Amino acid sequence: EAGVAQSPRYKIIEKRQSVAFWCNPISGHATLYWYQQILGQGPKLLIQFQNNGVVDDSQLPKDRFSAERLKGVDSTLKIQPAKLEDSAVYLCASSSGLAGGYYNEQFFGPGTRLTVL
Amino acid sequence: EDQVTQSPEALRLQEGESSSLNCSYTVSGLRGLFWYRQDPGKGPEFLFTLYSAGEEKEKERLKATLTKKESFLHITAPKPEDSATYLCAVQATGTYKYIFGTGTRLKVLA
Numbered sequence: 637e638a639g640v641a642q643s644p645r646y647k648i649i650e651k652r653q654s655v656a657f658w659c660n661p662i663s664g665h666a667t668l669y670w671y672q673q674i675l676g677q678g679p680k681l682l683i684q685f686q687n688n689g690v691v692d693d694s695q696l697p698k699d700r701f702s703a704e705r706l707k708g709v710d711s712t713l714k715i716q717p718a719k720l721e722d723s724a725v726y727l728c729a730s731s732s733g734l735a736g737g738y739y740n741e742q743f744f745g746p747g748t749r750l751t752v753l
Numbered sequence: 754e755d756q757v758t759q760s761p762e763a764l765r766l767q768e769g770e771s772s773s774l775n776c777s778y779t780v781s782g783l784r785g786l787f788w789y790r791q792d793p794g795k796g797p798e799f800l801f802t803l804y805s806a807g808e809e810k811e812k813e814r815l816k817a818t819l820t821k822k823e824s825f826l827h828i829t830a831p832k833p834e835d836s837a838t839y840l841c842a843v844q845a846t847g848t849y850k851y852i853f854g855t856g857t858r859l860k861v862l863a
Contacts (some may be wrong), residue, residue: 640796669851678757678840678853679797692849727796740844740851741787744796 638662640745642728648751654716657748661710661730667691668705669742670713671727679727685711686734718752725749755780759841759854766861769830774857776841777823784844786824788817791838791856800826800839831861 641660649655661668667686671679682701683693687708696703700719705711715722729742760775778786785804789797801810803819810817814835816827826839838856845852 671853676855678842678855680853681851684849684851729796740785741799741802742797742851743799744789746794747796 640728640730640743642726642745642748644748645746646749646751648753649718651720651752652717654714655718655750656712656714657726657728657750659711659713659728659745661728662732662743665730665732665743666708666734667731667740668711669729669731670703670711671729673725673727673747675724682713715750718750720752723750723752755843755845755850755852757841757843757852757854759839759857761857762855763858764860766828766831766859768832768861768863771827771829771831773828774826774839774859775823776826776854778841778843778852779822780843780845780850780852782846784846786819787842787844788824788826789840789842791840797840828859831859833861833863835859836861 643658669684670682673679682696683703684691685705688705703713725747727744727747729744731740731742733740757778785802787802788800791797801817806821808819814829818825838858840856842853
Protein backbone atom coordinates (compact mmCIF):
# COMPACT_ATOMS: atom_id res chain seq x y z
CA GLU A 637 0.00 0.00 0.00
CA ALA A 638 1.44 3.36 -1.02
CA GLY A 639 1.89 5.91 1.73
CA VAL A 640 1.05 9.59 1.90
CA ALA A 641 2.92 11.53 -0.77
CA GLN A 642 3.99 15.15 -0.42
CA SER A 643 5.83 17.57 -2.64
CA PRO A 644 8.06 19.41 -2.73
CA ARG A 645 10.27 18.05 0.03
CA TYR A 646 12.11 21.33 0.50
CA LYS A 647 11.32 24.93 -0.37
CA ILE A 648 13.21 28.16 0.25
CA ILE A 649 11.46 31.47 -0.40
CA GLU A 650 11.77 35.13 0.46
CA LYS A 651 9.31 36.70 2.86
CA ARG A 652 6.16 38.05 1.19
CA GLN A 653 6.42 35.43 -1.57
CA SER A 654 3.82 32.73 -2.11
CA VAL A 655 4.25 28.98 -1.80
CA ALA A 656 2.08 25.91 -2.29
CA PHE A 657 2.37 22.38 -1.00
CA TRP A 658 0.73 19.28 -2.41
CA CYS A 659 -0.45 16.11 -0.68
CA ASN A 660 -1.82 12.83 -2.01
CA PRO A 661 -3.29 10.71 0.83
CA ILE A 662 -3.53 6.95 1.10
CA SER A 663 -6.14 5.68 -1.31
CA GLY A 664 -9.59 5.47 0.24
CA HIS A 665 -8.79 7.57 3.30
CA ALA A 666 -11.67 9.92 4.00
CA THR A 667 -9.95 12.31 6.37
CA LEU A 668 -6.97 14.48 5.52
CA TYR A 669 -4.99 16.72 7.87
CA TRP A 670 -2.42 19.48 7.43
CA TYR A 671 -0.02 20.18 10.29
CA GLN A 672 2.68 22.73 10.96
CA GLN A 673 5.67 21.48 12.94
CA ILE A 674 8.14 24.06 14.15
CA LEU A 675 11.57 22.75 15.12
CA GLY A 676 11.52 21.19 18.59
CA GLN A 677 7.73 21.23 18.86
CA GLY A 678 4.93 18.78 18.25
CA PRO A 679 2.75 19.03 15.15
CA LYS A 680 0.04 21.70 15.27
CA LEU A 681 -3.16 20.91 13.39
CA LEU A 682 -3.98 23.59 10.82
CA ILE A 683 -6.93 22.15 8.96
CA GLN A 684 -8.87 18.91 8.74
CA PHE A 685 -10.94 17.70 5.78
CA GLN A 686 -13.47 14.93 5.58
CA ASN A 687 -13.77 13.98 1.93
CA ASN A 688 -13.76 17.42 0.25
CA GLY A 689 -15.34 19.38 3.11
CA VAL A 690 -13.57 21.30 5.88
CA VAL A 691 -14.46 20.03 9.36
CA ASP A 692 -12.00 22.14 11.36
CA ASP A 693 -9.82 25.08 10.41
CA SER A 694 -9.83 26.87 13.76
CA GLN A 695 -6.01 27.11 13.90
CA LEU A 696 -5.45 28.09 10.28
CA PRO A 697 -4.23 31.71 9.89
CA LYS A 698 -6.82 32.49 7.29
CA ASP A 699 -5.40 35.88 6.37
CA ARG A 700 -2.46 34.16 4.71
CA PHE A 701 -3.09 30.41 4.62
CA SER A 702 -5.60 28.57 2.45
CA ALA A 703 -6.22 24.93 1.66
CA GLU A 704 -8.44 22.89 -0.57
CA ARG A 705 -9.17 19.26 -1.23
CA LEU A 706 -10.72 18.92 -4.63
CA LYS A 707 -12.73 15.77 -5.41
CA GLY A 708 -12.00 14.46 -1.91
CA VAL A 709 -8.59 13.11 -2.85
CA ASP A 710 -5.42 15.20 -3.04
CA SER A 711 -5.00 18.53 -1.34
CA THR A 712 -3.01 21.75 -1.58
CA LEU A 713 -1.97 24.14 1.17
CA LYS A 714 -0.98 27.68 0.18
CA ILE A 715 0.72 30.49 2.03
CA GLN A 716 0.41 34.01 0.60
CA PRO A 717 2.33 36.08 1.62
CA ALA A 718 4.86 34.14 3.67
CA LYS A 719 6.38 35.48 6.89
CA LEU A 720 9.61 34.51 8.61
CA GLU A 721 7.66 32.70 11.35
CA ASP A 722 6.16 30.36 8.75
CA SER A 723 9.48 28.51 8.55
CA ALA A 724 8.56 24.98 9.60
CA VAL A 725 7.85 21.49 8.32
CA TYR A 726 4.38 21.11 6.84
CA LEU A 727 3.04 17.62 7.33
CA CYS A 728 0.11 16.00 5.61
CA ALA A 729 -1.64 13.00 7.14
CA SER A 730 -4.64 10.86 6.33
CA SER A 731 -6.83 8.43 8.21
CA SER A 732 -9.52 5.96 7.22
CA GLY A 733 -11.87 6.91 10.05
CA LEU A 734 -14.31 9.77 9.89
CA ALA A 735 -13.35 13.08 11.44
CA GLY A 736 -14.15 13.18 15.14
CA GLY A 737 -14.78 9.47 15.24
CA TYR A 738 -12.86 6.37 16.17
CA TYR A 739 -10.09 4.64 14.24
CA ASN A 740 -8.38 7.91 13.54
CA GLU A 741 -4.81 6.76 13.68
CA GLN A 742 -3.08 8.98 11.20
CA PHE A 743 -0.54 8.11 8.57
CA PHE A 744 1.88 10.90 7.79
CA GLY A 745 3.79 11.90 4.72
CA PRO A 746 7.48 12.89 4.84
CA GLY A 747 6.67 16.59 5.09
CA THR A 748 7.80 19.72 3.27
CA ARG A 749 10.51 21.76 4.97
CA LEU A 750 9.86 25.46 4.32
CA THR A 751 12.50 28.09 4.94
CA VAL A 752 11.43 31.74 4.69
CA LEU A 753 14.31 34.20 4.35
CA GLU B 754 -8.03 24.36 28.24
CA ASP B 755 -7.22 21.09 26.51
CA GLN B 756 -3.54 20.26 26.65
CA VAL B 757 -0.98 17.47 26.42
CA THR B 758 2.30 17.47 28.35
CA GLN B 759 5.11 15.01 27.77
CA SER B 760 8.03 14.26 30.06
CA PRO B 761 10.93 14.10 30.11
CA GLU B 762 11.85 16.34 27.18
CA ALA B 763 14.92 14.22 26.51
CA LEU B 764 16.16 10.88 27.77
CA ARG B 765 19.46 9.07 27.31
CA LEU B 766 19.57 5.35 28.04
CA GLN B 767 22.18 2.69 27.78
CA GLU B 768 21.26 -0.24 25.57
CA GLY B 769 19.19 -2.64 27.66
CA GLU B 770 18.25 -0.01 30.27
CA SER B 771 14.43 -0.02 30.51
CA SER B 772 12.49 3.19 31.18
CA SER B 773 9.14 4.93 30.73
CA LEU B 774 7.95 8.05 28.95
CA ASN B 775 5.01 10.01 30.31
CA CYS B 776 2.11 11.77 28.57
CA SER B 777 -0.32 13.63 30.81
CA TYR B 778 -3.43 15.16 29.30
CA THR B 779 -6.31 17.44 30.14
CA VAL B 780 -9.32 17.22 27.84
CA SER B 781 -13.04 17.56 28.40
CA GLY B 782 -13.51 14.00 27.18
CA LEU B 783 -11.06 11.54 25.67
CA ARG B 784 -11.90 9.89 22.36
CA GLY B 785 -8.48 8.35 21.92
CA LEU B 786 -4.82 8.69 22.86
CA PHE B 787 -2.19 8.02 20.23
CA TRP B 788 1.53 7.33 20.35
CA TYR B 789 3.78 8.07 17.38
CA ARG B 790 7.46 7.71 16.69
CA GLN B 791 9.27 10.38 14.64
CA ASP B 792 12.73 9.93 13.17
CA PRO B 793 14.74 13.00 12.06
CA GLY B 794 13.58 14.35 8.72
CA LYS B 795 10.53 12.09 8.59
CA GLY B 796 6.84 12.29 9.40
CA PRO B 797 5.49 10.66 12.56
CA GLU B 798 4.88 6.91 12.39
CA PHE B 799 1.83 5.50 14.15
CA LEU B 800 2.50 3.13 17.07
CA PHE B 801 -0.59 2.71 19.28
CA THR B 802 -4.13 3.89 19.97
CA LEU B 803 -5.63 3.65 23.47
CA TYR B 804 -9.30 4.38 24.08
CA SER B 805 -10.10 3.72 27.73
CA ALA B 806 -8.42 3.70 31.15
CA GLY B 807 -6.80 0.37 31.91
CA GLU B 808 -6.13 -0.45 28.29
CA GLU B 809 -2.65 -1.68 27.32
CA LYS B 810 -1.04 -2.29 23.93
CA GLU B 811 2.31 -3.90 23.12
CA LYS B 812 4.60 -3.97 20.12
CA GLU B 813 8.05 -5.51 20.30
CA ARG B 814 9.92 -3.64 23.09
CA LEU B 815 7.20 -1.02 23.53
CA LYS B 816 4.16 -1.13 25.80
CA ALA B 817 1.62 1.67 26.15
CA THR B 818 -0.75 2.05 29.08
CA LEU B 819 -3.56 4.50 29.83
CA THR B 820 -5.12 5.95 32.97
CA LYS B 821 -7.73 8.70 33.28
CA LYS B 822 -5.05 11.38 33.41
CA GLU B 823 -1.96 10.02 31.72
CA SER B 824 -0.36 7.45 29.49
CA PHE B 825 2.99 5.75 29.75
CA LEU B 826 5.15 4.33 27.01
CA HIS B 827 7.35 1.66 28.55
CA ILE B 828 10.49 0.68 26.68
CA THR B 829 11.98 -2.65 27.71
CA ALA B 830 15.62 -3.43 26.97
CA PRO B 831 15.92 -0.68 24.34
CA LYS B 832 18.28 -0.88 21.39
CA PRO B 833 20.03 1.98 19.55
CA GLU B 834 17.46 1.72 16.75
CA ASP B 835 14.77 2.78 19.24
CA SER B 836 16.35 6.24 19.27
CA ALA B 837 13.73 8.73 18.03
CA THR B 838 11.28 11.35 19.23
CA TYR B 839 8.14 9.83 20.72
CA LEU B 840 5.00 11.92 20.35
CA CYS B 841 1.72 11.61 22.20
CA ALA B 842 -1.55 13.00 20.84
CA VAL B 843 -5.10 13.10 22.13
CA GLN B 844 -8.40 13.36 20.34
CA ALA B 845 -11.20 14.99 22.30
CA THR B 846 -14.82 13.88 22.18
CA GLY B 847 -17.43 16.20 20.75
CA THR B 848 -14.88 18.13 18.69
CA TYR B 849 -12.49 17.55 15.88
CA LYS B 850 -9.53 18.57 18.03
CA TYR B 851 -6.36 16.57 17.74
CA ILE B 852 -3.62 17.83 20.10
CA PHE B 853 0.01 16.73 20.07
CA GLY B 854 2.52 17.03 22.89
CA THR B 855 6.01 18.35 22.27
CA GLY B 856 7.54 14.88 22.40
CA THR B 857 10.31 13.05 24.25
CA ARG B 858 13.66 12.76 22.44
CA LEU B 859 15.06 9.34 23.23
CA LYS B 860 18.69 8.43 22.64
CA VAL B 861 19.80 4.84 23.26
CA LEU B 862 23.54 4.36 23.48
CA ALA B 863 25.24 1.14 22.42
